[in-house]
Amino acid sequence: MRHAFAVRIGPVGFRIGSDWRAPIAHLETLYRDYPKPLDGVPDFTVRLFARRPWRRFLRPSVEIGGDYMLPDAAPLPLRQGLLAAEMAMNLQMALGARRYLLLHASAVERDGRALLMTGISGAGKSTLATLLAAKGWRFMGDEFALLDPATGLIHAFPRLISLKNEAIAAAEAACPDARMGPLMPATPKGDIRHMVPDARAIAAMDVPARPALLVFPRHGFAPEIRSVQPGEAFVRMTQASTNYVALGEAGFRALTGLIGDVSSVAVDYPDGASAIEQVEALWAKL
């Protein structure tokens, strides 16, 4: 394709081809400290393209494609090209990943052990991971945690952190030195701004961690902590994994192993500061 970029995020290599320069320029800047795909062969190909040639110039509209595609993914305007690239990369992971059980969760690490946070969009898993990283935890990822069925370890996937709406200001305040992508107002998901994970997260991205705690956070409630029974945790995690079914027996063993090994806790929290306190208190008691 006309413009191309390759990058490795954790164990996963991508190449992104584009009909336009702009999205590739953003990726080059924001992912400048990341390595290239292993052996020069990416796991996944992503394509950002114009459906019709004139759409490159006339109200340019970015179609999302790649190895794995959704038939009815809506195109985005060119000024949201970086978002299109990130969405397309996530789509490859969600539909194509087979080596790891993909958990829709953010992850941070301390003392070699991982804390996983999962929940519906808006539960605050990105924000909490960012705030914990600012407090000295190692950031492993804000969207997917990769559970290796062979070892039971969590591998990091520290892609750009996707901040939405009020989370943008909160993250900027917590991490004043962080490098940020362009502010993209009024996307289909609201205002979006990408933040580059800190240097430590990138340097240590090949270091896996043993999962120790699984948290189901819920934002906007009075502080409350409730233990989640294994049956409920199992069901919620099968729903939070896009490739649980595709992994078959390996997925079953990995997930029942995870649920058996870690405590699962539901955490209601009113605001970020409170959540950090609640989570660190839980962690201290492990």
Place this chain on the structure above:
Amino acid sequence: MHDGPYRAPPEGGLLIAPLDEFTAVYHRASGITHLLTEPAPQILAILGEGALSLGALLDRLARDYELTDGDLTDGDLPDGDLTDGTREALAARLAELVESGLVERA
């Protein structure tokens, strides 16, 4: 209801992970995970050893697991011999297992 005989996958055909009141069962032939409650795991264990009719299955459940009416219905019936209500409840659970593909009418 059809009185069988019924059979379930032999040992090795299922991976079983007891969680709490739920048991996660991975069915190797289909690649499908099922979440079961009592007495479904017990039914699968018995029918995995060999095909049985509904009546014979009831007897085995009562003997091996000391399951009584209370375990199989809503618990309103007194303990003791298995009654028609129990038989109906069990037949319903069996029908679910047949529909899921875990149990086959032999």
Place this chain on the structure above:
Amino acid sequence: MGEAVTDARVLARALADPASVVGLDPDGWTTLLAMARAEQLIGTLAIRLDGLAMPAAVKAILADARAAAEHGRRSALWEAEMARRALAAVDCPVIVLKGTAFVAAGLAAGQGRSIGDLDILVPRASLDAVESALLAAGWEWVKPDPYDDAYYRRWMHELPPLIHRERDRMIDVHHTILPLTARITPDADALIAGSVLLENGLRTLSPNGMLIHAAAHLFADGDLAGGLRNLWDIRCLLDEFGTDGLLEEARRHGLNREIARSLRLVATLFGDDVARGVDCFYARRLTARDGWGRPTRPATRLAFYIRSHWLRMPPTMLARHLWTKFRKG
């Protein structure tokens, strides 16, 4: 990673002659993998290249593809088994077709193959009984649209597609192997009569029947989308069963031209023969894919798309069909 001046012949060559991949550079591998994914041949490629020297990254990607194909095989066989159970009480032969048949019979064509919906063939006289048995066992109609429904029932070679409400898998119930509107009318009764019973209680077409169906599906029905995979099926079936009596049987179904074309294109794309005449056009369509996995040669693709509708419907009916589709947007 610039613009690749290549087409899916590199993929065809890798499948037919696995040693041809030795010495590929990273971009060469990247191209091959993207094409194989786009043509739904990545699992097949993974099986074919197993054991050869390759970079660790490629090895891991192909191991994933093998695992995915194995999962697909298991799901396809399970869906066939559930259909067998649902139809056990209907007194008619039930024949599994295409990918499911290949894996059910343990054929080379099934190794690593991606498998979509379950396709079964039953006698036309049994369609109603089959339909009711499937509906009773948890399958539901996909399309509520009455025009589509009427269209299928009147003109297609299958029931409107059904989907299982729990397992979310589709089944296509055929009563012959080409639409009734097609100008070729294969003898479905003969295909069913020649079918073979497998140990697992399923039936497949005879070897020649499978070849004839594959060629009909590839060249007489459709626009050749995914055609390279279908041609690979044919190549594997030929390799495993040979061509004894094939042309004669194909003639009885009116599909001798399609079989002859299949043989020539297999020899061209998976062998050393040079395509001649109109075969060149077919070969160009079957390999129209670039190193980013993108479809190429839009004019060739469009020509085959129009041809596919032309083949299936008389022109006045085609116009009516496209008009109805158009009005519905």
